[in-house]
Amino acid sequence: MNFTDEKNEDGVTERGFTLEVAGNPVPGVLWLAQAAEGQRPLLLIGHGGGRDKLFPPLVASARHYARALGYAVVAIDAPGHGARAMPDQAARVAQHVRHDMTATGGLSADTLALMMRWATQAVPEWRAVIDAVQALTEVGSGPVAYCGLSLGTMIGLPLLAAETRIKVAALGLVGLGAGSAQLEAAARQVSVPVEFLMQWDDELVPRSQALAMYDALGSVQKTLHANPGRHADVPPFERAGWMAFFTRHLGGIPSPA
Template identity: 50%
Template sequence: MRFTSQTSSDGVTEQFFTLGEIPGVLWTPEDARGARPLILLGHGGGQHKTAPGNVSRARRYAAAGFAVVAIDAPAHGDRPKDEGFDRIVAELRAGMAAGENPGALVAGMHSYLAGQAVADWQAVLTAVQRLDRVGAGPVGYCGMSMGCGLGIPLIAAEPRIRAAVLGLLGVQGLAEDAARITVPVQFLLQWDDQMVRRDQGLALFDALASAHKTLHANPGKHGDVPSFEEDNSLRFFTRHLS
């Protein structure tokens, strides 16, 4: 793990790093020492580790005492381009322009990336928890849309993750992994999501095997999650990881 820059402001330290080929960012409380809860923060499709929503959420969590780490997903952000992925994205755009329901194409895109994404997260989790200021505290995962599509296989495979905030995605391609998830989940659904059919989103919530899962649905489109849900997510992680 190689740190390439470090800045601190408003009580939060932000460090860019690479781990092998994986570019990432770690946020911790300034002067943090000792083990603390860690949140793995997955970004949406076409976004990257420092998308504005990611950064504001990460800084907020770090100010509350958490460590937060984000990485670029395969074929995103500072990662190399990938012809197979570009082809899938082109098909997805063409399908949506033609008025197709994008569920199957989105699921295919996530499935194409998931194997690498899961391996990346597992390596980053191991490396970050070796740092003194992070340590081997309880771990949560937070990701919407593609962050949910890559997070569900990760959580199904990774026993170190003990709670998750997921959502903005349908069940296609994810039912089997969802049925292996038993940790507490807070699941966000946008009632008028133009990318995710309502019944498919409800079916993904339904497919999670967690005894403690809670669905929050709000009016609006894919990108319109109300800001009070950020408070709810932080409270959820505080309840389950502190």
């Protein structure tokens, strides 16, 4: 894990890094309260399709978790995204998704297949990131939480199925339809507490498919949250509510400030 840059602001240290996994350099960011020492919970944030590790709302919430709860927080660029995106590919994907948004029946088989290839690649990347970050003495081997919507959930489900260090997860904006047998199998293997978010009028995920995904989750403790609106209209209070959800399961550690 090579740290590439560091920035200190409002009591939070933000460090960029690169970690090589299976020959690919994976770019990421780690947020920690300044002067953090010793073991603490680790929160993994998976961005959505077309976003990246420095999507401003993601960064704002990462900083808040680090400052207010003392969590270590890490985000990486998913395959095909952020510093890993090839401009041609990004344009092609955006075109795919724009097309799906105006069609009926949710994500097309093409878009879904591409995203599932990314998810399959992302799982060992996230696992290597957990190894590397927890090896830092200022993070340590505390409990791990995952949050991510849409593409962040397509990656999160197989990651949760594979990775026993993750103890709680906030997911959503993904459904079960044709071509999602792999996602369904992963969902059924999930056993940790999950908060699952859907949008009632999601143009990419038909209502019945989102409900079927919630139903398929293997967790004994799983809560569905739904709000009116389209795919991108998740109300801000939902992400804010994840903090109470994670704290309920992992606790917080006192802010060093």
